[in-house]
Amino acid sequence: MSEIELQNLSKSFGELDAVTDVSLSVRDGELLCLLGPSGCGKSTTMRMISGLETPSSGTVYIGDADVTDEPAYDRDTSMVFQNWALFPYKTVLENVAFGLKMRGMGKQQRRDRASEMLDRVHMDGYESHSPTDLSGGQKQRVALARSLAVDPDVLLLDEPLSNLDKRLREEMEIELKDIREEFQKTFVHVTHNQDEAFTLADRIGIMNDGRLVQVGEPNEVYRDPKNKFVEEFLGDTNFVSGTVSDSDGQYSYLVTEFDSEIRVPVTSKIQPEASLTVSLRPEFMQIAPLTDESTRASHQTRADGNGGGGGVSGTVESTIYRGSSIRHVVDIGGEQLFVEQSVTDQSAIDEGDTVELSWDIDDILLFRPDGTRVRDRQ
Ligand SMILES: Nc1ncnc2c1ncn2[C@@H]1O[C@H](COP(=O)(O)OP(=O)(O)OP(=O)(O)O)[C@@H](O)[C@H]1O
Ligand SMILES: [Mg+2]
Numbered sequence: 001m002s003e004i005e006l007q008n009l010s011k012s013f014g015e016l017d018a019v020t021d022v023s024l025s026v027r028d029g030e031l032l033c034l035l036g037p038s039g040c041g042k043s044t045t046m047r048m049i050s051g052l053e054t055p056s057s058g059t060v061y062i063g064d065a066d067v068t069d070e071p072a073y074d075r076d077t078s079m080v081f082q083n084w085a086l087f088p089y090k091t092v093l094e095n096v097a098f099g100l101k102m103r104g105m106g107k108q109q110r111r112d113r114a115s116e117m118l119d120r121v122h123m124d125g126y127e128s129h130s131p132t133d134l135s136g137g138q139k140q141r142v143a144l145a146r147s148l149a150v151d152p153d154v155l156l157l158d159e160p161l162s163n164l165d166k167r168l169r170e171e172m173e174i175e176l177k178d179i180r181e182e183f184q185k186t187f188v189h190v191t192h193n194q195d196e197a198f199t200l201a202d203r204i205g206i207m208n209d210g211r212l213v214q215v216g217e218p219n220e221v222y223r224d225p226k227n228k229f230v231e232e233f234l235g236d237t238n239f240v241s242g243t244v245s246d247s248d249g250q251y252s253y254l255v256t257e258f259d260s261e262i263r264v265p266v267t268s269k270i271q272p273e274a275s276l277t278v279s280l281r282p283e284f285m286q287i288a289p290l291t292d293e294s295t296r297a298s299h300q301t302r303a304d305g306n307g308g309g310g311g312v313s314g315t316v317e318s319t320i321y322r323g324s325s326i327r328h329v330v331d332i333g334g335e336q337l338f339v340e341q342s343v344t345d346q347s348a349i350d351e352g353d354t355v356e357l358s359w360d361i362d363d364i365l366l367f368r369p370d371g372t373r374v375r376d377r378q
Helices: 042-050 091-102 106-120 136-149 164-185 194-202 218-222 228-233 293-299
Strands: 001-011 018-026 031-037 058-064 077-080 154-158 186-193 202-209 211-216 238-247 249-258 261-265 275-280 285-288 310-323 325-332 334-344 355-359 365-367
Touching: 001 042, 001 186, 001 365, 018 042, 031 042, 031 194, 031 293, 042 058, 042 077, 042 154, 042 186, 058 261, 077 136, 106 136, 136 164, 136 194, 164 211, 164 218, 186 325, 202 218, 211 218, 211 228, 228 275, 228 325, 228 365, 238 334, 249 275, 261 275, 261 310, 261 365, 285 334, 310 334, 310 365
Parallel strands: 031 186, 031 202, 077 154, 154 186
Antiparallel strands: 001 018, 001 058, 202 211, 238 249, 238 275, 249 261, 275 365, 285 355, 310 325, 310 355, 325 334
């Protein structure tokens, strides 16, 4: 059963189309992350789910009910904001109990419930503190406790972790996962941080320019992006543009901007002369020292030295140690490709070395000039 169902939801502010024709189902008990760049309409979508914003057109269902015209306080949702929105002159306990008071719960019951919630987010002992005395992470916990206290079916979290530093954010990600397991609510979580989305989400909805571009499980959107925007937004990659020269039946060949050929899968949709962009993710490429000049030459012809792979050779321009991996910038005929080498990979590669970059041809994604994906392998 879907807990939240958005049908053709749009919102304009005057001339500006903030959200355009968004249709989305969020399943009961699911955590769905809305991910996208600043200004793409994430908060506006959340605000329409919560009732803080009225759609220009379209319908919002929560449970089985059409709540499009219902005010926020009649919806079974609770929202956590980026800036926590705690009352500075109330104690931590009063902050958490506030929503319960609004719902007419008696005083002792409110206090008990608020204490229990603070306990659950590991903030017991802070009941009588002022929120102004708390750290960012602690304020976030209190804000979460306040939202959970009213026992909503749906929790809406709008960039709840983006004001925290990296370490604290990662800690809170784990905690949110725990809370989520424990409370079994339906969550919609907005972020523009890819790592956060990948850590938390059952499914990710990627938005761009007011539209929902793709919805899917994290590995699905990462490995099978719908278009170039999704591929680019979900992680670092090398885009290499070129023109299809011809096909030998097994592969097509793309003459790239750095004047070497890259083998690409033959598909019914690639015609000779077509302009295409290849995406080569740095972590899908292997890097190896290339000392034998003859091997190097063979790469620039079409000799099929490494099975279903593809590759190019070049010179290491710079090497950056990044902790768990090493990033090399490799110059290929004046163009730069960056590649990620695992620190466990034994081959020592230094600046100035001639190297071979290789990859599995199935890891190559192809995009047309308008950003759409070329699929359909023959
Ligand atoms: N009340 C409003 N009046 C006018 N324009 C608005 C209003 N609320 C949002 N917008 C505009 O609508 C667009 C979408 O805004 P929204 O806040 O939904 O983006 P967002 O994806 O949440 O961005 P961010 O990541 O920066 O929070 C933006 O161009 C924004 O300026
Ligand atoms: Mg926002």
